[in-house]
Amino acid sequence: MSVPRPLPAGFVEALLEQGVSHVSTDPVELAAVAVDRSGIVPEGPPGVLVRAAGVDDVQSALWLASEFEVPVVPRGGGSGVAGAAVAGPGSLVLDLSGLNRILEVDPVDQIAVVEPGVITAHLEAAAGRVGLRYAPDPASAAISTIGGNVATNAGGLRCVKYGVTRDAVLGLDVVLADGTLISTGRQTLKGVAGLDLTGLFVGSEGTLGVVVGATLRLRPLPLETLTVAAAYPDVESAARACAAVAAARREPSMLELLDARTLGVVDAVQGTSYAERGGALVIAQADGASAGSEIAAIAEVLGKEATWIEQGLDDASSARLVEARRLALPSIETLGSVLIEDICVPRSRLAEAFRRVAEIGDRHGVRIYSFAHAGDGNLHPLIGYEPGPVPDAVVAAGDDLFALALELGGTVSGEHGIGLLKREWLHREIGPEALSVHQSIKTALDPLGILNPGKGY
Numbered sequence: 001m002s003v004p005r006p007l008p009a010g011f012v013e014a015l016l017e018q019g020v021s022h023v024s025t026d027p028v029e030l031a032a033v034a035v036d037r038s039g040i041v042p043e044g045p046p047g048v049l050v051r052a053a054g055v056d057d058v059q060s061a062l063w064l065a066s067e068f069e070v071p072v073v074p075r076g077g078g079s080g081v082a083g084a085a086v087a088g089p090g091s092l093v094l095d096l097s098g099l100n101r102i103l104e105v106d107p108v109d110q111i112a113v114v115e116p117g118v119i120t121a122h123l124e125a126a127a128g129r130v131g132l133r134y135a136p137d138p139a140s141a142a143i144s145t146i147g148g149n150v151a152t153n154a155g156g157l158r159c160v161k162y163g164v165t166r167d168a169v170l171g172l173d174v175v176l177a178d179g180t181l182i183s184t185g186r187q188t189l190k191g192v193a194g195l196d197l198t199g200l201f202v203g204s205e206g207t208l209g210v211v212v213g214a215t216l217r218l219r220p221l222p223l224e225t226l227t228v229a230a231a232y233p234d235v236e237s238a239a240r241a242c243a244a245v246a247a248a249r250r251e252p253s254m255l256e257l258l259d260a261r262t263l264g265v266v267d268a269v270q271g272t273s274y275a276e277r278g279g280a281l282v283i284a285q286a287d288g289a290s291a292g293s294e295i296a297a298i299a300e301v302l303g304k305e306a307t308w309i310e311q312g313l314d315d316a317s318s319a320r321l322v323e324a325r326r327l328a329l330p331s332i333e334t335l336g337s338v339l340i341e342d343i344c345v346p347r348s349r350l351a352e353a354f355r356r357v358a359e360i361g362d363r364h365g366v367r368i369y370s371f372a373h374a375g376d377g378n379l380h381p382l383i384g385y386e387p388g389p390v391p392d393a394v395v396a397a398g399d400d401l402f403a404l405a406l407e408l409g410g411t412v413s414g415e416h417g418i419g420l421l422k423r424e425w426l427h428r429e430i431g432p433e434a435l436s437v438h439q440s441i442k443t444a445l446d447p448l449g450i451l452n453p454g455k456g457y
């Protein structure tokens, strides 16, 4: 994080003179935008908040931030869990959540044109009204923004079939560090003109530019979505079954796995009885015109080692089968604080990853609850601890999880991003040469280093 320093004299006045909307130095407002959901607390609140009401506010704020060399932390819903939106002393928080109009939803081109502050679930609802949907579905859809999703390249349950945010972004409007507005990409489904600047900004965590508009690909709403759930004696056999689904070249639209400890907590908190069915649970869905044959084929693969299996016959019974997954995080959070980890391994190494995650928990004497977007090899080991400072054993277990991901040929972040939390580990993952390319790109786009310094790479 940047070294604590006050705002330069005259900066707030310059923002006001420039006519920038909602410039605030109110301590209550500043405290509210200093943190995200990572639990990281900055050394002090940021210096000033701008709640942008238009693209011109963003351009003016960035131009002045460049002039005064003030660090800028773009902010959407503040739901990030890697500390990427944490803002410390001397910084300007640029809140994009007020730019929240859905400008166009086109049923023929199957695109949406939106402002960055649109809440993800609102876009999904708007697309649904014309028989389409925005496929990336982070569990935080009700509280995260499209701008934040783009900046973190967010994922979700449906990504196993439809890809992550990057696969849904066709073009972006971006304000660069000096206030210049550029458009990247296109509104067509195909297009190869120029370098892929859109892809460069996706996942850049606010370090290369501020997203002020996005053209997004929508997909037809599937006519049918069918579900199957299966229980296994242990988490390794469940993980093997998930890998077998991939090996059988099936195409689930969701493939999730929950371990015994997670099931136990869901049962204790919600009064359910999932743990009675086995030591791990797999929930799969298939959608679209071939959902019936696809789910039958997936059920056949999953059924081989299962101790229990059930197919949802209609929307209500399917929703019931998916409930354990939906309730996992909220149930675990009722027990105290959790460090939410997010590693991704090749699917062929999933069973080994689950076994070794449990060993890491035992070695450090910490409680790890594991669930996974198993279809993508993306594990979320959650390390529980008593409210208060993060204990050393939890930090050490987290480090071992990252080391494990790299050892298995995976990555230290499947979808949550690097932020403040994982910078050192990113460096280990990509190596010094690739890191230096990252830094050259940063310097080219943000020569003064004002955009979200200290985050990402």
Ligand SMILES: Cc1cc2nc3c(=O)[nH]c(=O)nc-3n(C[C@H](O)[C@H](O)[C@H](O)COP(=O)(O)OP(=O)(O)OC[C@H]3O[C@@H](n4cnc5c(N)ncnc54)[C@H](O)[C@@H]3O)c2cc1C
Pocket: 036, 037, 073, 074, 075, 076, 077, 078, 079, 080, 081, 084, 085, 096, 116, 137, 138, 139, 140, 143, 144, 145, 146, 147, 148, 149, 150, 151, 152, 153, 154, 155, 156, 157, 205, 206, 207, 209, 210, 211, 212, 329, 415, 416, 417, 452, 455
């Ligand atoms: C309960 C819960 C469940 C979650 N589930 C998921 C999940 O399933 N999948 C997943 O991927 N994540 C998940 N997350 C993490 C988080 O919701 C995502 O990272 C989300 O994309 C962040 O969006 P946001 O609008 O809240 O961004 P913020 O937290 O405000 O910001 C995140 C990053 O984006 C940057 N940023 C925000 N807006 C812009 C912009 N317009 N231009 C440039 N940079 C910008 C910020 O500077 C920061 O670097 C979850 C979080 C919670 C609390």
